[in-house]
Amino acid sequence: MVVRCQRKEISLLMTDIDACCHHSVNLLIFNRLGQVLLQYRDGGGLSPWTWGLWGGALEKEDGDVLAAVLREAREELRLATRPEEWRLLDQRQSVNGDKIAHLYALQSPVSATDIQQCEGAGYGFFRLDALDHLPIVKSLRYWVDKGCIEAAIKEWLES
Numbered sequence: 001m002v003v004r005c006q007r008k009e010i011s012l013l014m015t016d017i018d019a020c021c022h023h024s025v026n027l028l029i030f031n032r033l034g035q036v037l038l039q040y041r042d043g044g045g046l047s048p049w050t051w052g053l054w055g056g057a058l059e060k061e062d063g064d065v066l067a068a069v070l071r072e073a074r075e076e077l078r079l080a081t082r083p084e085e086w087r088l089l090d091q092r093q094s095v096n097g098d099k100i101a102h103l104y105a106l107q108s109p110v111s112a113t114d115i116q117q118c119e120g121a122g123y124g125f126f127r128l129d130a131l132d133h134l135p136i137v138k139s140l141r142y143w144v145d146k147g148c149i150e151a152a153i154k155e156w157l158e159s
Contacts, residue, residue, distance in 0.1 A: 070083065073106075
């Protein structure tokens with residue numbers, strides 16, 4: 001897929017980070033019951049004291065989007081994964097075109113014993129219907145409303 005970014009075309013399957021856009025990754029991780037693993041954000045940074053997906057910004061040393069997915073999983077959850085364990089579900093571009101967010105799903109479930117929280121104020125596994133009662137970040141609301149998360153979990157549960 002190719003998108004327009006400040007009059008430059010860039011490939012979303014790029015091998016190096018294009019300086020014209022800020023790229024971020026959102027990690028969809030769930031347990032055997034199909035509950036989504038969310039991070040409770042602490043008081044610093046964007047959207048404090050709300051629930052959101054794990055992930056973050058691409059860094060120059062990442063080289064590509066999937067490398068950022070692996071790094072974020074390792075840094076934030078001490079979750080060691082391989083590239084083939086992740087699947088790109090969706091991506092969206094900001095209105096002004098300077099930001100691109102990528103939603104990746106881990107293709108196998110995790111349990112609380114598989115992870116170690118290294119960022120944020122807390123974490124939890126939640127059913128999708130519970131998200132309507134939580135303060136969640138705008139990006140998570142976008143992915144939920146679009147149906148990406150529900151479709152991915154349903155597909156896994158039926159497999």
